[in-house]
Structures are given as C-alpha cells and as structure tokens.
Amino acid sequence: MSKRSGITRRGLFRGIGTATLVAGCATPKAPPPEGPAQTPPVTPGVTLGPGPAPLQFELNGQAVTTEVPPSATLLDTLRLRLDATGTKKVCDRGSCGACMVLVDGQPQNSCMTLAHDVAGRKVTTVEGLGAGHDGGQSPLQRAFVERDALQCGFCTPGMLISCTALLARTGGAAPSADAIQDAISGNLCRCGTYPHVVAAVKSAAGGGA
Amino acid sequence: MAGADTRHTLTLGFEGALKKVSVATPPGEPRPWDADTKTQVVGEAVPRVDGHLKTSGAAKYTHDINLPDMQHALVLRSPHACAVIKSIDIKAAENAPGVSACVALAKASDRVLFVGQDVAAVAAATPEAAREALARIQVEYEKQPFVVALEKAMQDDAPLVHTTAVKERRTEGDEPGAGGGAKARGNIRPAPSMKKGDAKRGLRQAKVTHEAVYTTQVHTHTALETHSIVVRWDDAKQARMTVWCSTQSIFSVRGEMAEMFGLKPQDVHVITNFLGGGFGAKFGASAPGSRLGFIAGELARLSKKPVSLLLDRREEHTCTGNRPDSHQRVTLGATEGGALTAIHVVGHGSAGIGTGAGIGRNAFGIYTKCPNILVESADVFTHAGPGTAFRAPGHPQGAFGIESALNELAAKLGLDPLELRIAHNEHPVRRRQFELGRDAFQWADKRRRAADQRGRNTRMRTGVGVAASIWGDFGRAKAASVTVTVTPNGGVEVRNGVQDIGTGIGTVMAQVAAEVLRRPLSTVTVKIGDSELGSSVGSGGSQTTSSVTPAVRNAAEQVKARLIALAAEALEAPAAKITWGEGGVASARKGKSIEFAALCKKIKGESISESATRPQTYGSHPMKFLGSPLYQIAGVQFAEVEVDTWTGVARARKVLAIHDCGRVMNELTLRSQINGGVILGTGYALMEQRVMDGRSGVMLNANLESYKCLGARDVPEIEVLLTEVHVGNNSTGAVGIGEPATIPTAAAIAGAVMDAIGAPVRALPITPDRVLTALGATS
Ligand code: FES
Ligand code: FES
Numbered sequence: 001m002s003k004r005s006g007i008t009r010r011g012l013f014r015g016i017g018t019a020t021l022v023a024g025c026a027t028p029k030a031p032p033p034e035g036p037a038q039t040p041p042v043t044p045g046v047t048l049g050p051g052p053a054p055l056q057f058e059l060n061g062q063a064v065t066t067e068v069p070p071s072a073t074l075l076d077t078l079r080l081r082l083d084a085t086g087t088k089k090v091c092d093r094g095s096c097g098a099c100m101v102l103v104d105g106q107p108q109n110s111c112m113t114l115a116h117d118v119a120g121r122k123v124t125t126v127e128g129l130g131a132g133h134d135g136g137q138s139p140l141q142r143a144f145v146e147r148d149a150l151q152c153g154f155c156t157p158g159m160l161i162s163c164t165a166l167l168a169r170t171g172g173a174a175p176s177a178d179a180i181q182d183a184i185s186g187n188l189c190r191c192g193t194y195p196h197v198v199a200a201v202k203s204a205a206g207g208g209a
Numbered sequence: 210m211a212g213a214d215t216r217h218t219l220t221l222g223f224e225g226a227l228k229k230v231s232v233a234t235p236p237g238e239p240r241p242w243d244a245d246t247k248t249q250v251v252g253e254a255v256p257r258v259d260g261h262l263k264t265s266g267a268a269k270y271t272h273d274i275n276l277p278d279m280q281h282a283l284v285l286r287s288p289h290a291c292a293v294i295k296s297i298d299i300k301a302a303e304n305a306p307g308v309s310a311c312v313a314l315a316k317a318s319d320r321v322l323f324v325g326q327d328v329a330a331v332a333a334a335t336p337e338a339a340r341e342a343l344a345r346i347q348v349e350y351e352k353q354p355f356v357v358a359l360e361k362a363m364q365d366d367a368p369l370v371h372t373t374a375v376k377e378r379r380t381e382g383d384e385p386g387a388g389g390g391a392k393a394r395g396n397i398r399p400a401p402s403m404k405k406g407d408a409k410r411g412l413r414q415a416k417v418t419h420e421a422v423y424t425t426q427v428h429t430h431t432a433l434e435t436h437s438i439v440v441r442w443d444d445a446k447q448a449r450m451t452v453w454c455s456t457q458s459i460f461s462v463r464g465e466m467a468e469m470f471g472l473k474p475q476d477v478h479v480i481t482n483f484l485g486g487g488f489g490a491k492f493g494a495s496a497p498g499s500r501l502g503f504i505a506g507e508l509a510r511l512s513k514k515p516v517s518l519l520l521d522r523r524e525e526h527t528c529t530g531n532r533p534d535s536h537q538r539v540t541l542g543a544t545e546g547g548a549l550t551a552i553h554v555v556g557h558g559s560a561g562i563g564t565g566a567g568i569g570r571n572a573f574g575i576y577t578k579c580p581n582i583l584v585e586s587a588d589v590f591t592h593a594g595p596g597t598a599f600r601a602p603g604h605p606q607g608a609f610g611i612e613s614a615l616n617e618l619a620a621k622l623g624l625d626p627l628e629l630r631i632a633h634n635e636h637p638v639r640r641r642q643f644e645l646g647r648d649a650f651q652w653a654d655k656r657r658r659a660a661d662q663r664g665r666n667t668r669m670r671t672g673v674g675v676a677a678s679i680w681g682d683f684g685r686a687k688a689a690s691v692t693v694t695v696t697p698n699g700g701v702e703v704r705n706g707v708q709d710i711g712t713g714i715g716t717v718m719a720q721v722a723a724e725v726l727r728r729p730l731s732t733v734t735v736k737i738g739d740s741e742l743g744s745s746v747g748s749g750g751s752q753t754t755s756s757v758t759p760a761v762r763n764a765a766e767q768v769k770a771r772l773i774a775l776a777a778e779a780l781e782a783p784a785a786k787i788t789w790g791e792g793g794v795a796s797a798r799k800g801k802s803i804e805f806a807a808l809c810k811k812i813k814g815e816s817i818s819e820s821a822t823r824p825q826t827y828g829s830h831p832m833k834f835l836g837s838p839l840y841q842i843a844g845v846q847f848a849e850v851e852v853d854t855w856t857g858v859a860r861a862r863k864v865l866a867i868h869d870c871g872r873v874m875n876e877l878t879l880r881s882q883i884n885g886g887v888i889l890g891t892g893y894a895l896m897e898q899r900v901m902d903g904r905s906g907v908m909l910n911a912n913l914e915s916y917k918c919l920g921a922r923d924v925p926e927i928e929v930l931l932t933e934v935h936v937g938n939n940s941t942g943a944v945g946i947g948e949p950a951t952i953p954t955a956a957a958i959a960g961a962v963m964d965a966i967g968a969p970v971r972a973l974p975i976t977p978d979r980v981l982t983a984l985g986a987t988s
Contacts, residue, residue: 076336079273080275080335080336083275084266085266085269085270085272085273085275086265086266086267087266088270088272088433088434088485089272090433090434090435090522090913091522091912091913091914092521092522093522093912093913093914094914095912095913095914096433096913098433125266126264126265126266127265127266127267129265130265136265137261137264137265141261141264141265142264144260144264145256145257145260145261145264146256147256148256148257148260148713148877148878148880148881150257150260150263150264151486151711151712151713151881151882151885152432152433152434152483152484152485152486152710152711153262153263153264153268153483153485153711154270154432154433154434154485154486155433156263156264157266160264180921181921181922181924182922184921185920185921185922187921188433188913188918188920189433189921190431190432190433190486190488190889190918191486191711191881191885192881192884192885192886192887192888192889192919192924193881193884193885194884194888194920194921194924195884195924195927196880196881196884197921198921
C-alpha cells in the first residue's frame with residue numbers, strides 16, 4: 001500500500017491527537033509528525049475557545065459558515081448544527097466507522113475529528129456522494145441498492161464513504177475482495193451486510209465507477 | 210362474515226416431494242398460492258424500493274429527528290450493582306443553565322439492582338448542558354451485597370436479587386408459548402419443562418452415555434442505532450402526542466405511551482420511518498432496563514418542549530437487554546448401535562434482573578426419534594441489566610448444548626455425527642437439507658482431511674461441523690390491517706403501519722400488490738412506519754412477512770375484484786367473464802379489452818380502496834411445530850473452520866446455510882437476512898461476550914472496541930441454499946427466516962472446532978485460550 005493511500009487507524013488517531021492538542025490550546029511549533037494528511041489548518045497565533053468560535057469549511061460543495069466551540073466534534077457539528085444527519089453516531093469514539101466522512105478526499109471518523117480541524121477544507125458526507133451523477137446517486141450508491149448491501153441502513157453512510165475512498169485510490173479499477181474487506185474493516189455492520197458490500201463495490205468498479 | 214369454509218386442493222411440499230393436499234380456508238380468502246402458482250414479481254431478487262433513501266443519507270431515523278426547540282435528555286444511572294437510595298436531590302440540576310426539566314426516577318428507600326438502572330433524568334437545550342446538570346444531582350446510596358456471576362448466584366448463600374415477586378416482562382419478540390411462572394427458590398426460578406417419555410428410564414436402558422456441561426455467554430444486541438425516542442406533546446392541553454421511536458413495534462409503543470400518560474391510543478401518533486436495527490431489544494416504549502418512554506414523555510410534559518432521548522453506547526450495552534447466558538448439563542443415552550434412548554438437559558441461565566433465560570426447543574424438538582426427552586430450565590437472577598428477546602431467544606444457546614453433546618456422543622460411538630442426526634430427525638425437509646449439505650459441503654472428504662491433519666499433528670487444522678434449527682410459522686391472524694388503493698391516474702398504493710427493521714418488508718409488500726394486480730413494481734408505492742397507516746405486528750418471532758404479506762394479497766385481490774366489476778361495466782360483459790391479464794389489462798371474451806390506465810380513469814370518486822387482514826394459519830404441510838397447528842420451519846448449517854493450534858485462534862472459513870422459509874418472497878433480501886443470521890452467529894461463536902467485573906458489577910466492555918462484533922475480515926464465505934416449501938399456511942405461503950438463520954451457526958462452528966482439534970470446547974465464545982486448554986487436554 002502506498003504511503004499516500006495508507007490511512008491507517010493508528011495513523012488517524014495519531015493525526016487527530018495532534019490536531020486536537022493544537023486546536024484546543026496552543027500554536028504549533030513544528031509541523032505534526034509524519035502521517036496522513038492531517039495538517040491542522042489553525043492560523044498560527046490564534047487561540048480558540050472556550051466559547052463558540054467562527055468556522056468556515058466546504059460541506060458537499062457548499063460553503064458553510066458557523067460557530068462552534070473548539071471542543072465540538074465534526075460529527076456533532078454536522079448532525080446538530082447543520083442538520084446533515086446522514087452521517088451517523090454509533091460509538092462516538094472511533095470504533096465503528098458509522099460517522100465516516102471524506103476530508104479533502106480522505107476517509108476520516110468525524111467523531112474523532114474536531115470541527116475546527118476542517119476549517120478551510122472540503123468535507124464530503126454521504127449526502128454529497130451523488131452530486132453530479134445520474135439520478136443523484138453515484139454508481140457505487142446504485143450498486144449498494146442493486147446488491148442489497150444495506151439492511152437497516154445505519155452503517156451504510158460510513159460504508160459508502162470507506163468504499164468511495166477505496167475506489168478513488170484504485171482509480172475506479174475493481175479491487176480484490178481482500179482489499180474491500182480491508183477498506184471496510186473499520187466499519188461495523190450489525191445486520192451482516194459485509195458480503196453484499198463486497199459484491200457492490202466489485203460491481204460498481206466493474207461498471208466503470 | 211358468515212359462510213362456510215372453502216376447500217382447495219393445493220400442491221404442497223417441496224421439490225421431489227410435492228403432494229395434493231386439501232386445505233380449508235375461511236370465506237372470502239383467495240385460493241392460496243401453492244407450488245403450481247407461477248409468480249412473476251414475488252420471489253424475484255428485486256432491490257429494495259427504499260434503498261436509495263438509505264444510500265443518500267435522506268432516510269430519517271429517530272436519531273435524526275431535529276425539531277424546533279427540541280431538548281436533549283440524559284439519564285443518571287446507578288453506579289452500584291445493588292444499593293438502597295438514602296436520599297436524592299435534583300434541585301441543583303433543575304436550576305442549572307439551559308435545563309428545562311428534571312425528574313427523579315427513584316426515591317429514597319428504593320433499591321437499585323444493577324449498574325445502569327434509572328435514577329434521574331434531565332432535559333436541556335444542549336447535550337452539554339444536560340451533562341453538566343446531571344452532575345449536580347445528589348444521590349446518597351447505601352451499598353448492598355450483590356452477585357453478577359451465574360454460578361455464584363445459584364449458591365444458597367448468594368445475595369438475593371429480588372426480595373419480592375418478579376413481574377415477567379413479555380414482548381412480541383419472545384418465543385410464543387415460552388415463559389415461567391413457578392415460584393423462585395433463592396435466585397433460581399424454574400420455568401416449565403418440556404417432556405416426552407421417561408428420560409430417566411431411557412438413560413437406564415442406555416449402553417453408552419455422555420454427560421457434560423456446556424456454557425454460553427451473555428450476548429448484547431448491539432444494534433447500531435441505540436434505543437431512542439423523541440416525544441412532542443401536540444397541544445397545550447397535553448392530550449395528544451407524537452412519538453418518534455427506534456422500535457420494532459410501533460403499536461406496542463403506542464399502547465404503552467397511551468397507558469403511561471392516560472391517553473387514548475389514537476391520540477398517540479408513533480412514527481418509525483427507519484430504524485437502525487433491533488434484534489429483539491426494541492419492543493415497547495421502554496427498553497427492558499430503562500423507562501425511556503416515560504422519561505422522554507414526562508420531560509416533554511414538564512418542559513412543554515419536544516424532548517429527544519438517545520442512549521449512548523454504554524447505556525445500550527448495559528440496560529437495553531441481552532441474550533442471557535446459560536449453563537446446560539446435557540445427558541445423552543444411546544444403544545451400542547447409536548439409537549438415542551434419552552436426552553436430558555438441565556439448563557440454568559441468567560437474564561440479570563429479568564426473566565426469560567430458557568434454552569429454546571432445540572434439544573426437545575429436533576432429534577425427536579429419541580423416545581425419551583426431558584428439558585428443564587430455570588432463570589437465575591443476578592445483579593445485571595435484564596435480558597430480553599434476542600434473535601431466536603434461547604435457541605442458539607440450546608443448539609450449542611445439544612449439538613455439541615451429540616458430537617461427543619457420536620465420537621464415543623464411532624459414528625459420523627451427521628448420520629446420527631439424520632437418523633433421529635423426523636422433519637422431511639430437514640432431512641433433505643442434511644442430505645443436500647452432505648454432498649454440497651463434501652462432508653465426508655472434509656472429515657477425512659481433518660482426521661488426517663489431526664493424525665499428522667499439523668499446526669493448522671481444518672474441521673467441519675453441522676447443526677440444525679427449529680422455529681415455528683408464527684404469522685398472526687387479524688393483526689395487520691393493510692390498505693391497497695388504486696387511483697384514477699393508475700397509481701397503486703399499499704399502506705400499513707408496520708416498521709421495517711431492515712428486512713425490507715415494504716419491498717415485499719409492493720411485490721405482492723404488483724403480483725396480484727400484474728402491474729410493474731415501479732408503479733406501486735408503499736407507505737409504512739407510522740401508526741396512522743393501519744394496525745400491524747411487531748417485527749419479532751420471524752412473523753412479519755407471514756402476518757403482513759397475506760393481508761396485502763387479500764386487500765389487493767379485493768381491489769382487483771372491484772376493478773373487474775368496473776371493467777365488466779365498461780366492456781358490457783358479466784364480471785365472471787373478465788380475465789385479468791399482464792399489465793392489468795382486463796379482457797372480455799369477445800376480444801374486447803381495456804388497458805389498466807383507461808380502466809382506472811373510470812374509477813368513480815377518489816379511488817378504489819380496500820383494507821384486509823389475514824385469517825388464522827390454515828395449514829402446515831408437511832410437518833407441524835411441536836404439537837401446534839403451525840408449520841415447523843427447518844434449517845441446517847454446515848461450518849468449516851481453521852484452527853491454529855499454536856495460537857489457539859479459530860476462524861470460520863465457510864458456512865453453508867440451508868433453509869426453508871415457505872415461499873421465497875424476495876430472494877435478494879432473503880439472502881441478506883440469512884447472511885446476517887450467520888454473521889451474528891459467527892460472532893457469538895468466536896468473539897462476543899459481555900465481561901462483568903465481579904467486584905463492582907460493572908460491565909467492563911460496554912463499547913464497540915472491546916465488545917467484539919464480527920467485522921468484515923472475520924466473515925466466513927457464506928453459501929445459501931434454499932429449500933422452498935409450500936406449506937398451505939396463508940394466502941401467500943410466506944413463513945419467517947430472520948431467526949432460524951442464526952440458530953445453528955455457533956453450534957455448527959463449535960462442532961467444526963471439535964473436528965479440527967479432536968477435543969470439544971464446551972464454552973462459548975471459542976476464544977484462543979479455550980482452544981489451547983482443550984488442546985492441552987488431548988496431549
Ligand atoms: S461514531 Fe465515530 S467511529 Fe463510531
Ligand atoms: S445495515 Fe444495519 S448495521 Fe449495517
């Protein structure tokens with residue numbers, strides 16, 4: 001796996017840990033240690049909080065301006081402030097993947113991401129995956145329906161984000177079942193859709209995603 | 210409606226064993242679909258009709274409800290496993306910033322019985338404000354001795370959990386007919402036993418016996434959407450309310466809320482457009498261990514604002530139900546030739562402070578050629594959150610006990626465990642399933658390979674196992690009232706208040722209406738998930754499809770009859786001469802016909818609309834469920850595992866799931882359900898377990914990182930084989946599958962592990978330490 005595509009759980013935590021520290025209290029002295037693209041976009045010298053502070057980012061192609069305290073997670077900000085409820089809260093501590101979003105194209109657990117860490121960045125949630133596609137659904141979303149890769153549907157937004165990122169990494173080429181299972185290994189599904197998720201990703205890739 | 214029953218000669222049974230059977234149906238019932246009925250939409254692998262709402266994030270779950278001025282509720286829970294409340298003071302919380310209401314849920318002198326029990330609750334403008342207010346509530350406890358381990362709770366000197374009689378909580382998810390009632394002794398309360406012949410005598414007659422204890426763990430439902438409810442009082446007088454609830458039974462929520470708040474059921478409007486899983490824990494307005502409906506409703510009443518109460522993951526694990534653990538002493542007796550003479554099971558299990566820890570009907574109902582069977586079970590109370598129905602209550606644990614014991618007995622007798630099963634099963638469909646699997650799974654070859662690996666003492670071993678399921682066709686009469694409407698513009702709408710727990714019931718409803726009216730599926734809309742749409746059943750007991758689809762068919766048939774009358778008028782022919790063709794074209798004999806669109810234009814008034822239910826189950830060919838008039842649903846699963854004898858890690862490599870589910874309604878969503886059952890069962894076999902701290906009574910892994918559910922990497926290759934059976938039970942022939950699909954998985958995997966390592970692991974989950982211990986015992 002290439003460095004660029006290798007966003008691992010541990011790397012993610014390390015990145016978020018750093019970002020949390022930075023956004024919470026102080027100015028970064030040095031760039032964060034190497035890892036996935038997690039550069040905190042905080043303006044040097046600016047301290048946020050403890051009250052709500054202005055925040056701007058791009059959500060599904062739309063500029064968003066809001067005010068949130070530095071402690072607010074991206075997940076809560078999406079769900080409670082922006083009424084973007086497609087992204088689900090299940091564990092709120094990075095262990096289920098239901099809250100996955102794309103930040104500048106990289107899949108990330110939004111419950112483990114502070115809202116202020118996405119300042120100036122592009123966030124895509126499940127609601128934004130269909131933009132620009134026929135019928136408002138990407139080939140992957142359509143394949144999820146056709147292959148019945150969803151039952152109750154509560155894990156589906158997170159699954160779609162992980163699989164969208166996977167297909168972006170392969171450039172649309174069909175990944176192996178192994179690669180798909182790897183990509184969704186952080187996405188818990190209690191209804192047991194995993195086999196159909198694998199089938200859906202394969203068929204979406206086959207159809208030229 | 211008076212009138213005599215109608216007799217139909219139906220073609221029933223399964224491939225290679227079809228028979229003409231005479232079935233009587235009540236007046237007004239259409240001729241039931243049977244093996245000769247060729248359907249076009251029903252049975253097809255049709256994608257679910259609302260799938261795009263789930264893939265786009267547009268589907269609104271209870272967690273997603275956001276109302277103007279909505280308050281966020283949080284519950285203060287007992288930190289002690291057993292304590293008497295000395296005092297409770299909520300004033301400081303009431304006055305905290307942002308708080309709109311506060312309520313004590315316990316009073317001084319109350320005894321709390323498990324960590325996580327309701328103590329008080331607040332509602333505030335934000336979750337943060339609610340959390341801060343919660344911290345201001347003052348409660349003084351006097352701690353008391355407690356017990357959380359099953360075996361300890363059974364001892365005579367164990368701290369007593371209940372000091373007064375226990376009220377049994379039953380839900381639609383419970384197995385019909387099960388239930389306790391006997392008097393408790395200490396923490397032990399016996400449940401009725403299942404008995405046939407004389408097991409003691411059978412054991413005396415036996416030449417070969419096997420006796421061992423099998424144990425299973427507490428298993429939590431872990432639906433991804435936690436229990437949640439949003440309550441809004443709809444008028445100033447607080448005489449009506451709207452409730453959004455993550456529930457698998459809209460109408461039990463309505464009934465409970467009405468009763469709690471002194472309202473008429475029709476003044477409680479319950480909405481569950483989508484729900485993120487339930488698995489048995491989401492019946493009623495309250496969770497088994499937390500009065501959610503009361504809390505949200507009361508806080509909304511006090512604050513005069515809508516209140517949202519969404520549990521977090523810890524609460525979900527500790528106070529919303531679980532599959533009870535079990536301790537089963539299984540004794541088997543057989544002749545030298547391998548004929549079973551007795552099965553005797555003594556089961557104990559703990560549903561925490563609740564009841565319902567029975568071990569199901571596997572030991573009693575499957576290997577029925579054994580003449581003497583006695584299954585005794587008892588609830589053991591512990592200071593832990595209450596158990597509740599969980600996908601096939603009792604059965605996976607019971608299956609593990611009896612099937613594991615059979616494997617050990619077969620080994621003693623030098624018999625193939627599959628042949629031992631075939632010899633004692635009486636269900637013709639299950640027999641067919643065993644035989645199909647024997648070939649499809651290459652049972653004999655794989656057993657030989659396992660024996661060879663054992664003989665060579667290889668590091669990596671494979672093995673195979675098999676187990677069976679038993680369930681009943683519990684479809685309910687007159688419970689679901691479905692309305693089918695055709696409008697002048699040719700639209701077809703199907704309406705019922707049933708919730709979709711994730712099986713895709715709405716899609717199957719649309720298929721049935723499309724089938725009857727012979728209209729394209731795309732022209733049928735379905736409205737479900739709302740108490741205003743007609744009464745319905747809870748999603749439990751694998752009864753939804755068999756309760757709802759016959760009602761859809763019956764309503765659609767009535768609508769069709771009215772459309773035919775309309776066509777008769779238009780074509781100037783007697784109704785009896787009208788035939789209903791593809792696309793809904795009505796034709797008279799003389800070659801005159803009218804297209805569906807044109808016919809609908811002739812509808813007088815707004816629409817043609819008919820509501821219908823379904824009658825009692827009227828048939829159960831070819832096998833009854835344990836003396837009842839209902840069909841017995843058969844299933845068999847084969848599992849293959851790979852065990853690393855150095856690390857003790859067992860992995861499920863392959864599961865072949867062979868099931869019958871009456872008439873297949875939708876092959877795609879059916880396969881999803883079977884996959885789901887197998888995956889749940891695999892996690893139960895190998896990973897999942899609640900871990901309690903005996904010294905504090907706290908659940909140590911009330912999260913999703915150390916409570917191990919099966920992830921994508923752990924899933925075996927699943928192959929599904931369907932043995933479709935025409936039962937003659939209702940107008941569509943549907944029976945259930947949700948529960949049967951998870952019953953035998955863990956037992957089959959356990960059998961495979963024994964085959965691989967040559968020794969039984971008698972406890973679930975089959976963790977590496979247990980495998981290594983079992984291996985140690987063989988060397
Ligand atoms: S809610 Fe973020 S990982 Fe579970
Ligand atoms: S579809 Fe229900 S949790 Fe995945």
